[in-house]
Amino acid sequence: MAIEFGKALTVTETPIPGLVVLDLPVHGDSRGWFKENWQREKMTAAGIDLPDFGPVQNNISFNDAVGTTRGIHAEPWDKYVSVATGRIFGAWVDLREGPTFGAVYTTELDPSRAIFVPRGVGNSYQTLEPDTAYTYLVNDHWSPDATYTFVNLADETSAIEWPIPLDQVEISEKDKNHPRLSEVVPMPPKxxxxxxxxxxxxxxxxxxxxxxxxxxxxxxxxxxxxxxxxxxxxxxxxxxxxxxxxxxxxxxxxxxxxxxxxxxxxxxxxxxxxxxxxxxxxxxxxxxxxxxxxxxxxxxxxxxxxxxxxxxxxxxxxxxxxxxxxxxxxxxxxxxxxxxxxxxxxxxxxxxxxxxxxxxxxxxxxxxxxxxxxxxxxxxxxxxxxxxxxxxxxxxxxxxxxxxxxxxxxxxxxxxxxxxxxxxxxxxxxxxxxxxxxxxxxxxxxxxxxxxxxxxxxxxxxxxxxxxxxxxxx
Incomplete structure (x- = not known):
């Protein structure tokens, strides 16, 4: 799948409050491509309400094979997810206490798309191309004392339609053993x-x-x-x-x-x-x-x-x-x-x-x-x-x-x-x-x-x- 060059910086709301998809301008030629993956001033000017995100850490997960699947993890911090190379199918489930608990949103991300994941929204993905570099900014440091929430990738209520069936992909034992939605303790507000x-x-x-x-x-x-x-x-x-x-x-x-x-x-x-x-x-x-x-x-x-x-x-x-x-x-x-x-x-x-x-x-x-x-x-x-x-x-x-x-x-x-x-x-x-x-x-x-x-x-x-x-x- 070719990267779409020249898009305007835009934001798309999703059914999950605070979860927004960003289309990023990518500039390319015969040498390759360049993008501003995170540019606070321009994003704020475009109407993206993230002026106080304040990331403190940048993580990269490199995935060799197609079908690598991770999640569904909700952490007590905000996360800005993007792709440096390759392509993913992403699925997000609202695990916060409140009326939208259990809401699901799915979409594909390539280097020209990113997504802002608010605290308490479960995050997961499946790689669609080999050598996919999945990267994310977070606004807090990991701590063993923090509150985490998980839901199973195969949860029947969430009913996520994974492009590659889960019985055919690589999943960690820990992710396989996450609870169903009915057993999840919602993440409380800050x-x-x-x-x-x-x-x-x-x-x-x-x-x-x-x-x-x-x-x-x-x-x-x-x-x-x-x-x-x-x-x-x-x-x-x-x-x-x-x-x-x-x-x-x-x-x-x-x-x-x-x-x-x-x-x-x-x-x-x-x-x-x-x-x-x-x-x-x-x-x-x-x-x-x-x-x-x-x-x-x-x-x-x-x-x-x-x-x-x-x-x-x-x-x-x-x-x-x-x-x-x-x-x-x-x-x-x-x-x-x-x-x-x-x-x-x-x-x-x-x-x-x-x-x-x-x-x-x-x-x-x-x-x-x-x-x-x-x-x-x-x-x-x-x-x-x-x-x-x-x-x-x-x-x-x-x-x-x-x-x-x-x-x-x-x-x-x-x-x-x-x-x-x-x-x-x-x-x-x-x-x-x-x-x-x-x-x-x-x-x-x-x-x-x-x-x-x-x-x-x-x-x-x-x-x-x-x-x-x-x-x-x-």
Whole structure:
């Protein structure tokens, strides 16, 4: 069979999600032929969605005879398969957990065709010409600890129509003994790691994502993000996303010498370590940021592109963490404000004061919207699952902005108390009597939400969320 010269670089989708066939331009003359077997820039420009494949190894299998048959093997990494010489009949079976489990696709490959095989799709081939050199790029190194899945070449359900009957070809004993499809344990999705899993947001993420084999929740005791051994603490190529809910959030304590060290360690040094891992392993890194990266002098609501200008140490560390994460190829920076969740927070404090008959003074010159951790968790899941464009997203409660004194009065009213018991006070007066260092606060923390809403996720109204939070019991 002659190689087809001069084809345009094109991609053909298959019934198996992520499995795509590539027609490659091959240029030849009397001396032989030349092709660019893998050219990331051109393939991306042609609409082939493989910009983060990141191969780390190139393997070649040389086959002497016609009919050599290998497979069906599914590995926990992506594979780019092509032929240097000769020709193969290839068969691929989806062995991933999900609705397309068992789907089959077959085609022939010669030097002018290649195929991208996503993680968990079983790969096999049969040589159709002697001296066939079968080559493939992979984006992880082989490991005995990795998860592999196999199905038998002769499986009746897959019903692959091999050009040469299997009883007439060379097959290894190991391949002959692979299980039938009905006995195959599907390959689970890549893992998602949630760090800071014991905090307010971490607990909300546990509820949102649930307990599944592919979900991992780690607090400080399970995973030390500042450890020098972090890069070897996991097989990171087996993770699709890291949601970093770990952070130093003691805003006032960060202004002390000890707090400053701890804030930089948690919010910058640890984030940089995760960023290195995510970049090296093609992981999506979700980083939760804060309105404290702004100085609060904006007359209107802040957009994702507004320049940062933090006032205090906490804000400076969050802004530095954002800058680090922004260079990770696959990242979401979720910027939020006035966070309320399962734990000690402003709403719980106000409800307790109301119940105990204490009439508080609350600042009236800081403006923003409450954001509840379950809304943040849902928004993060939405960004990951819809594969929204990477970058920064504001995520706060929607609706009218309020001052902290308004929120406190709402809490009093919604818990059956007189809202007039809450008195206004300026930020300067409130903190003038503080005995310990206090951090400067942004006076305006309102975030624009259009970019997030453009992805299909609309945050709930902050006032309605507050009512539900108090009604459900705090």
């Amino acid at each position: 893992r998602i790691l949630v760090t800071g899993a014991n905090g307010q947001l971490g607990r909300a993420l546990r509820v949102e994502f649930g307990d599944h084999p592919w979900m991992e929740y780690a607090g400080r005791d399970e995973l030390d993000l500042t450890s020098p051994d972090l890069a070897s603490a996991r097989r990171w190529r087996e993770y699709s996303a890291i949601i970093n809910a770990a952070a130093y959030t003691k805003v006032d304590l960060a202004e002390t010498p000890e707090g400053r060290v701890d804030a930089w360690a948690a919010n910058v040094t640890a984030v940089a370590a995760l960023a290195r891992i995510a970049t090296a392993s093609g992981i999506t890194l979700v980083h939760v940021s804060s309105d404290y990266v702004f100085d609060g002098t904006n007359d209107g609501a802040y957009t994702e592109s507004d320049p940062v200008s933090p006032l205090g140490v906490y804000g400076q560390t969050k802004a530095a963490g954002d800058a680090v994460v922004s260079v990770v190829p696959r990242h979401y920076i979720v910027r939020t404000s006035w966070v309320i969740g399962d734990g000690n927070n402003f709403v719980r404090t106000m409800a307790s004061l109301a119940e105990r008959g204490i009439d508080p003074k609350v600042v009236d010159d800081q403006f923003g919207r409450l954001t509840f951790t379950d809304d943040i968790a849902r928004g993060i899941r939405h960004l990951i699952e819809t594969r929204a464009a990477f970058g920064i997203y504001n995520l706060s409660g929607a609706g009218d902005e309020s001052a902290w004194v308004d929120v406190a009065a709402d809490v009093f009213e919604l818990t059956g108390h007189d809202r007039s018991r809450v008195s206004p006070v300026s930020t300067d007066v409130y903190f003038a009597a503080a005995e310990s260092p206090s951090a400067p606060r942004p006076r305006r923390s309102v975030l624009r939400l259009e970019r997030l809403e453009g992805t299909g996720y609309v945050p709930r109204d902050a006032r309605a969320s507050l009512e539900g939070y108090l009604t459900d019991g705090i």
